[in-house]
Amino acid sequence: MDDQAHAARAMWNQLHDLWTMTPKCQRSLARMDVVLRQARKEIDWYAVLPAQAAQAVLKTYFQAWKNCWEGRAEEPTFKTRIRSVMSVDIPQGRDLHIKRVHRRWGMVNVPKVGRVRFRWTKDLPVGKTGNSDNRITGARLIKDSLGWHIAFRVTTLEPKTVPNTRPEIGIDAGVNLPLALSDGNHQDHGRAPRFPDGTADRDKWLNPDEKAKLLRLEQRAAHRKSFRNPKEKTSKRLHHTYDQIRALRARATRRSIDWQHQTTTTIAKQYGTVVVEALQITNMVKSAKGTLEKPGKNVAQKSGLNRSIAQEAWGRTVTMLTYKTARYGGTLHKVPAPNTSRRCSACGFITPGSREGQATFVCKNPDCGWSGNADWNAARNVLHLYRMGHALIPAAGRAVARRTRGVKPITAR
The missing domain is CATH 2.40.50 (OB fold (Dihydrolipoamide Acetyltransferase, E2P))
Incomplete structure (x- = not known):
């Protein structure tokens, strides 16, 4: 299976080289198919990969370019041996x-x-x-x-989807509370995102015994790596230690995805309209290091926050909600993210100093004074933006935001 996966990866890379070197007027699926069939006759190690799997590589590569042309994905790139996922299709x-x-x-x-x-x-x-x-x-x-x-x-032949008439819900994705719902039915995976000293716990999906084992393996890997010269080949023992570390990481990732699947399925079944923020996650996890002329501040704290955001995988949660709400007859909408966590959901005003830490929101407006969970406050604002007609309008594969000025307050409960 390893040989087939490496052959499929090499075939993808050679197709990519051929495609980029071929003039645009001569690029076509039929021409690539002819070249692929000839290559299978001339290159011996291509015989490891079944003919149907080789055709699947070609169709997948061509579909990747179609997704790029239609604005759904980036351009296909070269697949490296180490970082690429090893896979084989049986079409x-x-x-x-x-x-x-x-x-x-x-x-x-x-x-x-x-x-x-x-x-x-x-x-x-x-x-x-x-x-x-x-x-x-x-x-x-x-x-x-x-x-x-x-x-x-x-x-499978599935029955026609019945429109979901269940209530609307606003969701705010956070770090301390993974998914805060506007009706107070928050979804928490019960794993503390940070240690008592404030640093990020990147191994929160592992139990104490697995964390202790991971620490021992990382110390062992660092010890064995210290004896290796810069240009010396990595030893088999060090490779084995790295494999054990990756296995623990993969187990934690699998638990995280399982929790996301179960949670998003429950939300899609219970609510007919789901509203989330249109977050620019790539911009949120940028480093605060800065430059030599303008060095950044609180770099270590920002690095820990970035790791916590990456662990929660907010983008994957939204993707699951998108197709699961459609499967159960519901809809998913996005609203602009600015000021949803700073605005008071009771009076609608943004008052400096209202956000006290990560967990508490206390409105500093003298006429309001509302207080509550900060994530719940943001979730109520998300739902209110949708009800006021500030949802994003998808156009040409991208989202175009409306202005959010003059947002009316929510009736206090």
Whole structure:
């Protein structure tokens, strides 16, 4: 499987080189297909990759350019050996021959590999349950630090979506409170984002024993690395230690994604309209180091905040909410993010000094004086912006914001 994944990656890179060197008037899927077929005859190690998987690489590369032309993604780039995700496509479901062995395990046929056992974690339409409306059309093999995994592509006939008439909800994404809802039904994963001294805990998804093991492995890796010369090849022992560290990191990432899936599914089922902020996360996690002429301030604190924001993966949460709300008949809207955490949700005024720390909001307006959780206050402002008609209008693949001046206050509760 490793050989097939490396062959697929090398094929992608050679297609990318050929595409960039070919004049624009001669670029086409048919021409690339002819070159690919000829390359499989001339290059011996291409034979490791099945013909259908090679065609899948070509179609995926061409689709990547279509996504770029239509404004949905950036241009395809060169895939490095270390940082790229190792994967192989099996585009035809008839080659799989899936068989369930017992409750927990199943068998699948991987082309040019043979019969492989996999963990049965979800029902699949095999045997008597498979038909023309409910069948497996292919699979994708992906490798991470925990090993190889297989994801099946299934075509199902689903009933027509019924519009979700449940109430509206505003969501504010934060660090101390991951998802604050405007009705007070906040979603928390129960893991403290920071240590008592204020530093960011980047291993919050690991239990105490796993954190202790990770610390030992990092110390061991640093010790072994100290004996290596700058241009010397990394030893096998150090590589093994790095693999153990990556496995723990992958386990934490898997737990985080699982929590996001469960939480977003619950929100999509309970609410018909979901409103979130249009956050520019890339700008939010920029370093505060500054330049030599103008050095930044509180660089270490900003670095810890950036790590906490990256761990929460707000963009992935919004992506999940987008397709899950549509699946359950709801809609997702975005509103401008500026001043949602600084504006009082009761009187609508922005008064300096109202935000006391990260968790508390106390309105300094003499005529108001409302106080409450800062994230809940921001979530109420998010929902109020949508109700006042300040939602962003998608245009040409991008969001165009309306002005948010003159926002009326929310009726105090």
